[in-house]
Amino acid sequence: MPPLYFALEYDVVPNFVERRAPFRDAHLAHVRAARDRGEIFMAGAVGEPPQGALLIFKVPDASVVEAFAGADPYVLHQLVTARRVRRWHVVVTAER
Numbered sequence: 001m002p003p004l005y006f007a008l009e010y011d012v013v014p015n016f017v018e019r020r021a022p023f024r025d026a027h028l029a030h031v032r033a034a035r036d037r038g039e040i041f042m043a044g045a046v047g048e049p050p051q052g053a054l055l056i057f058k059v060p061d062a063s064v065v066e067a068f069a070g071a072d073p074y075v076l077h078q079l080v081t082a083r084r085v086r087r088w089h090v091v092v093t094a095e096r
Contacts, residue, residue, distance in 0.1 A: 003058045005041070005088040006065045010053040010080045017049050019079055026073040031055070034068055056088065 013019055020027070034040040034057075043055040053074075057065050065085045074080050 003060060005090050006057045006059065006062055007084075007086045007088045008053075008055040008057065008065050008069055009084045009086070010055075010074070011082040012050065012052055012074070013079050013081055016051070016079060020074065023073040023077050023079065030068075030072055039064055039068065062087070 031040060031043050035043075039057055039059050041056040041058045044053065046052045046054050055068075057068070059065065062085050069075055069080075069083055069085070072080070075083065
């Protein structure tokens, strides 16, 4: 089966920037490991200051995304107040 795209959306706690500091290095290592495995296509905070995050995955199924989120230090330390995994039906891409 060809890879599918999924969006993982996070809502985060108030004062997220300050509260994430002790866990940021572990979170970024988790994201980079998924990128190195070829799972994460892109990721980043949303808003100014950050009010959430959006991570785009290119994987065979949503279970990979759910497993990632379940092991994310931001989720484990309750900085994420809600998360959604949605299939993203890409119509146009710069990839060839």
